[in-house]
Amino acid sequence: MGQSYDRRRIAVLVVEDEPLLLMDAMDMIEDAGFTVYGAANAAEAISLMEKHDAIRVLFTDVDMPGSMDGLKLAHAVRDRWPPVSIIIASGHVNVAHERLPENGIFFSKPYPPASIVTALDGIAARIVQG
Amino acid sequence: MNSLGHRLFALSDRVRSTPVLAWGIASAAFAVALQTRFLFDHLLPPGFPYLTFFPAVIVTAFLAGILPGAVCALACGIAAWYWFIPPFGTFSMDTSVLVALAFYVGVVGVDILLIQVMHRAVDGLREERARSRELAREQQRLLGEQRDRERQQRILQRELSHRMKNTLAMVQAVVSQSLRNTTDPKLAAGLASARIQALARAQDALTATDWSAADVETLVRTAVSAHDDGTGRFQISGPSLALEAQRSLGLALAIHELATNATKYGALSCDGGTVTICWNSSQVNGFRFSWIEAGGPEVAEPLRRGFGSRLTERVVPAYFEGSAKTRYTSGGIEYELEGTLRPDDTDLARD
Numbered sequence: 001m002g003q004s005y006d007r008r009r010i011a012v013l014v015v016e017d018e019p020l021l022l023m024d025a026m027d028m029i030e031d032a033g034f035t036v037y038g039a040a041n042a043a044e045a046i047s048l049m050e051k052h053d054a055i056r057v058l059f060t061d062v063d064m065p066g067s068m069d070g071l072k073l074a075h076a077v078r079d080r081w082p083p084v085s086i087i088i089a090s091g092h093v094n095v096a097h098e099r100l101p102e103n104g105i106f107f108s109k110p111y112p113p114a115s116i117v118t119a120l121d122g123i124a125a126r127i128v129q130g
Numbered sequence: 131m132n133s134l135g136h137r138l139f140a141l142s143d144r145v146r147s148t149p150v151l152a153w154g155i156a157s158a159a160f161a162v163a164l165q166t167r168f169l170f171d172h173l174l175p176p177g178f179p180y181l182t183f184f185p186a187v188i189v190t191a192f193l194a195g196i197l198p199g200a201v202c203a204l205a206c207g208i209a210a211w212y213w214f215i216p217p218f219g220t221f222s223m224d225t226s227v228l229v230a231l232a233f234y235v236g237v238v239g240v241d242i243l244l245i246q247v248m249h250r251a252v253d254g255l256r257e258e259r260a261r262s263r264e265l266a267r268e269q270q271r272l273l274g275e276q277r278d279r280e281r282q283q284r285i286l287q288r289e290l291s292h293r294m295k296n297t298l299a300m301v302q303a304v305v306s307q308s309l310r311n312t313t314d315p316k317l318a319a320g321l322a323s324a325r326i327q328a329l330a331r332a333q334d335a336l337t338a339t340d341w342s343a344a345d346v347e348t349l350v351r352t353a354v355s356a357h358d359d360g361t362g363r364f365q366i367s368g369p370s371l372a373l374e375a376q377r378s379l380g381l382a383l384a385i386h387e388l389a390t391n392a393t394k395y396g397a398l399s400c401d402g403g404t405v406t407i408c409w410n411s412s413q414v415n416g417f418r419f420s421w422i423e424a425g426g427p428e429v430a431e432p433l434r435r436g437f438g439s440r441l442t443e444r445v446v447p448a449y450f451e452g453s454a455k456t457r458y459t460s461g462g463i464e465y466e467l468e469g470t471l472r473p474d475d476t477d478l479a480r481d
Binding site (some may be wrong): 018019020021022023024027028031040063065091092108109110113 | 288291292295296298299300301302303304306307310376380383440441444445446448449473
């Protein structure tokens with residue numbers, strides 16, 4: 001996949017309550033050339049979504065403290081910001097497919113960094129074409 | 131046993147356990163039998179002195195038990211002897227009277243004995259049945275306990291698997307971070323391996339049945355053990371506090387970075403340098419941790435933020451939902467961490 005577009009124009013919001021994993025995921029996505037935002041919980045994520053129009057991808061963990069877990073957050077984002085692509089990761093492998101929002105991509109943790117970047121590339125390519 | 135039988139045996143139980151009733155029935159049975167015998171005396175051919183007394187003895191022995199039955203039998207025997215064995219109205223004794231009385235004693239004796247045997251058998255059956263019921267209940271209870279245990283174990287296994295995945299994800303992050311921050315793969319491998327060992331040691335400090343918490347002192351002592359040369363360089367003090375698992379792993383990683391740094395450049399790099407580690411819980415749910423080096427060479431703030439300082443300054447405070455300050459002093463590093471001891475209770479509910 002050639003980089004005929006500017007990845008920096010596409011922002012990814014990473015939501016992860018585990019600070020070490022959040023930092024690592026943000027580094028990985030930043031290294032791949034995307035703009036990245038990080039949130040430790042659903043409430044922070046929603047307020048970042050409201051502030052930054054550039055966010056085109058939500059990359060969230062499922063298990064998070066608080067009233068809203070990653071799946072609920074993903075559905076909320078799908079409802080309020082339909083064009084935002086959604087990637088979900090969880091240590092529980094068996095997140096039922098029907099519980100994912102439409103077109104949601106699932107990765108079980110620990111995920112291979114390269115396949116996350118590949119998935120982001122695919123999403124970016126569709127955004128640029130569309 | 132049919133329901134009439136049930137009722138009869140139940141009635142017998144009640145009478146046998148109530149002396150007033152038992153003796154009342156014995157007296158009544160005797161009185162009715164005597165009355166009836168007198169009533170029908172003129173209708174009966176000679177030779178039936180005991181006719182109405184047998185049922186009285188059987189009914190009494192069955193309902194009221196062996197002693198009232200025997201007493202009733204004795205009274206009946208005496209009454210029959212006096213009024214209904216010729217010559218009437220006296221206690222006369224000859225061979226035929228003796229034979230008649232002996233027959234009477236034999237018959238009522240067998241009656242009472244058989245009734246007693248029957249009662250014993252029924253009581254035995256009942257006990258057996260009660261024991262079976264008790265056993266069945268016990269079995270149900272054990273089965274229930276086993277089901278509970280299995281459910282508990284499944285929950286524990288799921289939780290354990292989840293923690294394991296999380297730990298592996300942390301290891302992956304530690305490795306990728308170690309690789310990011312240095313160009314020498316050998317050096318990166320060494321750093322990564324030391325950090326993974328620090329995580330492994332912290333895992334040892336996690337106690338409780340489900341690895342959900344660690345005692346801070348155990349955690350700190352375990353974390354510095356690899357850097358302690360046994361010359362009393364560490365002064366460790368603080369209250370006994372249970373620290374939730376993720377915070378424990380985070381704190382252990384921070385201590386590892388601080389200790390590694392101190393061994394290379396700080397108080398642990400020269401003779402006589404010491405580290406004072408203190409912690410306490412302040413206010414409601416507050417937690418404060420400090421690492422203060424003394425007697426080391428002067429340290430300067432590094433120009434470049436590596437994984438170690440990003441970890442101690444940014445990542446670990448995030449575990450504690452707080453902040454951290456690092457001061458570079460003439461005796462080494464002073465690191466202070468402030469945050470919460472445990473997650474907000476309202477945030478505890480996980481899906």
